[in-house]
Amino acid sequence: MERHANRVSHRARSRDITSEVEVISIQQVNEAYQRLVKSDVRYRFCIDMASLKSS
Numbered sequence: 001m002e003r004h005a006n007r008v009s010h011r012a013r014s015r016d017i018t019s020e021v022e023v024i025s026i027q028q029v030n031e032a033y034q035r036l037v038k039s040d041v042r043y044r045f046c047i048d049m050a051s052l053k054s055s
Contacts (some may be wrong), residue, residue, distance in 0.1 A: 019043075020042075020044070021046040022041075022042070022045055022046065023047075024046070024047055024048065026048075026051045026052050027051065
């Protein structure tokens with residue numbers, strides 16, 4: 001399985017294919033989860049770790 005993932009990753013890099021992410025704050029985690037449940041997600045969620053300090 002890991003070998004397959006490495007091949008896919010290498011192929012994507014060689015074709016300049018990237019993933020897009022939606023950066024959210026820690027305060028938006030519950031909203032992001034609800035969007036996942038509703039299949040209302042276009043990009044991967046990435047939590048901005050700097051938002052932990054402001055919570």
